[in-house]
Amino acid sequence: MIAAAAAPLADTTLGQAADAFLHRRDLDADTLRSYGQTLARLRAALGDGVLLSDLTAEHTAAVFAEAWAQAAPRTWNRHRAALRSFTAWTAPRWGAPDLTALIERRKEDSDATKVIDRHLIEALWQRRDLPLRDKALFRLLYESAARSVEVLGLDVSDIVPEAKRGRVRRKGGATDWILWQSGTARLLPRLLSGRTSGPLFLTDRRPGPARTPAAVDLCPVTGRARLSYERAEYLFKQATTPIDPTGHGYTLHQLRHSRLTHLGEDGWSSSMLMALSGHRNLRTLGIYVQPSTEAVAAALAEHDPGRRRR
Structure with missing residues (x-):
């Protein structure tokens, strides 16, 4: 730790x-969790008692080198962006x-392979070994x-099973509905098992007294x-x-992307996709709706002039 003068x-x-x-109050839950992770590492390494006036760019660069030198570029940049926001504030x-x-x-x-193939997702629904x-x-x-944070934040009282929808707080704080289909609708009554309140998705065991x-x-x-x-991320991976x-293993975010x-x-x-996903900006939606390699390949095959037709 750095000694506070x-x-x-x-x-x-x-x-x-x-x-x-x-x-x-202007930080949503997802941003708060991300910023908290970055600052928690800084506080553990430098000490809560160090004065801001004593901190230097050399101190934080050393923390980054030790904590995230081997991290993926996206992870490194996420922590850097959190520190930039903290500094600006x-x-x-x-x-x-x-x-x-x-x-x-x-x-x-850029990774053009992050979309999970439809057939792999369908095979996942057919697995009998998944809880x-x-x-x-x-x-x-x-x-x-x-x-993911919207779905995991659902309470039993937030969902309307017969309408296949649930009330969530979107990124930015707006209240909105998320919608699902019959596959989810068939599973939820078994998951609830008579529960009428509390979180929708629960841990396997009760927490200990210290937690x-x-x-x-x-x-x-x-x-x-x-x-x-x-x-949840670990279980999906x-x-x-x-x-x-x-x-x-895949990430939970890849389900949304796919x-x-x-x-x-x-x-x-695009307007229908934005209404479903909760996006408020066409630019941010655009990175999710690029056709997959499989879809482009199928379209090319369909319009190939040399293709044999039945």
């Missing part, structure tokens, strides 16, 4: 500034320096094209807690490792 009481520490930054308040001055943005290679909760979660995520979550994240019937994003050519791509290939308009 003697300073007037008016001086602000890293811990105080981080707490104030993370308690802003603290600078006009306490005169904090630019803590990202020595942390360069890494080039992200009911996991299959319901994965299917709801795909059919609704919703963000008791907030009451809103506990099921009053089973005593189990709301399933976390990290655990484990479930899809056998079908992923890389052998690493759904929007598949619907785009099927002729859905």
Whole structure:
């Protein structure tokens, strides 16, 4: 840890500034979680008591080199963006320096293979070894094209099973409906098993006394807690490792990406896709609806003048 020098009481520490930054009301849950991860690593490495005036770009660059040197470019850039936001927020308040001055943005290679093939997704629904909760979660995520944090934040009281919809808080704070199809609708009654309140998706076991979550994240019937994003991501990677050519398993975000791509290939308009997914900007939607290699190959084959016709 960096030793905090003697300073007037008016001086602000890293811990105080981080707490104030993370308690802003304009941060949605997803952004808050991401920023919190970055600042937690900085606080653990540098110490909550270090004064902002004592921090330098060299200190934060060293933390990044130790923590994320081997991380993927996208992960590195995400933590860098979080630190840039923190610096931009603290600078006009306490005169904090630019803590990202020595942390360069890494080039992200575009990956045109991230869409999961339709046949692999369909095979996933047919698997008999998947627990009911996991299959319901994965299917709801795909059919609704919703963000993972939105679906995991659902309570039983938020869903209207007969209408195949659920009320969520979108990125940015707006309240909206997500929609699903019959595949999810057939699984939810079995998942609920008579529950009328509490989180929709629950952990396998009750939390220990030292890790008791907030009451809103506990099921009053089973005593189990709301399933976390990290655990859900792990479960999906484990479930899809056998079908992923890389052998690493797919991510929950790829379900959303794949759904929007598949619907785009099927002729859905941009406005319909935005209404389903909760996007508010055509530019951000565009990266999800590029036709897959398989779809382009099929279209070329269909219009190949040398193709043999039956």
